[in-house]
Amino acid sequence: MKTLATAVAAALAAMALGLPSGAAAQERTVKIAGFGAKSGVVRSFGVNSEAALLAAAEEINKAGGIKLGDGAKGKIAVEFYDDRCNAEEGISVIRRIASADWVVAVGPTCSNVAEPLFGILQKKVEDAGDSGLQMPVFTDVAIKVGLAKISQWAFRNVPNEFTMYSSLFNFVRTEFPDVKSVYGGVEEDFAHSRATWYAVMKNRADANGFKVLGESKWLLNDTNFATQVREMKKADADAIAISAHPFTTCGVLKEMQRQGVKPKVLIGLTSSSSLETLEGCAKQAEGMIIPTSFAPVNPKALAAAKSTSKFKGNADLHSMAAWENVFILKQVMESEKVLAKPDTVAADRRKIRDGLAKLKTTDGLIGVSRRDTDGEAEKPYLFVRAKNGQWTVYHNPL
């Protein structure tokens, strides 16, 4: 009797200590780290990415979670780190993530962080002499052309601006046959906007038979665009392409209105197809055409946008890439049989990396994306136009 009582007491004590019961052992935590700019002037990007990650994780968890390699269920846990859109901070954050038990990192926001950050990852997977970080990084926002090839641990789910602007200028050429010339406006001191004008927009405009008359330059912090817009006015181009983020885009558009500069076609930067632009200068941006890899054009996209808004984020091409990333990672983890155990972190990271590298296509919110051997995505896209204070679908090549 005494022995039985002792045994029962011991069992109860074990349960109280949280020793795994049969049922509890079937569920584990799959830890996904997000990181990006959650402070500073590009904070909205980080806020939206975090909201999308949390929303996607909640949706997957509600549906039962991830099926792990040993049959157990894994519930996703997301934590978002702030890299302040600063390269040193970004590197510090990824080192902190890699030293903990996160199996994959989704981020960063800024291309000026992504480029050096990818540089500290192991360049080639089988290179034993390379002591770089062995941490899969799956980027949602940083969009500067050609970064993922820096490391075999880097993958991106960002639209290919080269393809999109090529298609856009081709569309403009057919839709607006009287448009023959293009003049640019470029934010010189931001990696993305600078690269997109010189390496993408200018190049693609020229390739599509437009005469590029030049460009006006300004800085991210500038507030006076009188000289630059006067240059635009003097150039008298049929189309103006502004490769700048919302704040200076709005500043330039307002100055264009003051000086009476009215091009036949106005083209913007992908990152400016956001709520920020419309809140800053809806009237002046009327008619601006921007290629984007997200618009709420189907029930799936609408639902994702609605879920993200519950976590106080806005749905745009950047944040919805974060949403897609979580679902892609779920697919990869299940196919590669990730275990999500404390002693399998390194192995799980390798499996995720290998799984991402194997992908040829992924399901996105507006269509299927193709993946290339450099770890980049070829995402479906459409053209949106600012109309009556909203971004409306102008042309859907899908």
Added chain:
Amino acid sequence: MLDLLQAILDGVMFGATYALIGIGFTLVFGVMHKINMAYAAASVGGAYCGLLVLVAFKGAPAWAVFLGAFAAGGVLGYLVYLACFHFIPLANPLATLMSTVGMLLLIDEIVVHTTDGMPQNYPAMFDDVMLRAGELSIRGDLLLIFGVGVACMAVLLALLYRTRLGLATRAVSQQPVAAQLCGIRVAQVNAATFVITGLLGGLAGALIGASVGALSPLLTVPLTVKGLIVTVIGGLGSIPGAIVAGLLVGGFENLFQQFRGVTERDLYVMLLLFAFLVFRPGGIFASGAGRD
């Protein structure tokens, strides 16, 4: 030649925004011999608070928003004084300098967190007015800012030279101990200085937001830097100096941009500052023993 003249004119008119910020910096220095690094941030913060008028009264006119910013600036100015000067030993110059740097960062982060870093549309007055003088054109809203700057200068000079508060302020700036011995409450005078500069700052922030068309946390640091440059070039403690220097810096900025491009523009503005520091460290209106 016409392009060059227009560029300089645009720069000079935009320099009126720098002048407004410079007046605030120089006034605090003139009275307390301290730099308030949080001044531009508080001005922008005041301007943001002015937007609450639009939240409370949809469709309120621009002048009502400016009035709200004016009042909020005064409150923020007083809070900056309390947090960064009142309880900190004024004998230690580094302590107040660092406290105002901390306040600048704090205000910046509060703005970023409250607005998620999203620029806020700002109502403007005369922004659609372009005055023409032959081939040259001048923005109506920048002319308003210039006018406000001159008016503020006149009001401040009248305050300093025609009122008891002004007399007390000048006494405190020249000889704080002697002023105290004469029964002047130094703390009250300092607080009043911050409230007055805060009121001006709120209005300056609102006018700057209106001239840009939007308020953004991006404005804080550049305005702080330009305000300090204008204060040094104009002469520490000189209100007319701040106005003249503001217009000069704006004009030179555009001139450098015209010749050397936007990427080298700020380099030359800094070189201009260094030139003044080397050849005329007191600024354009270098004052003697006393202060304005």
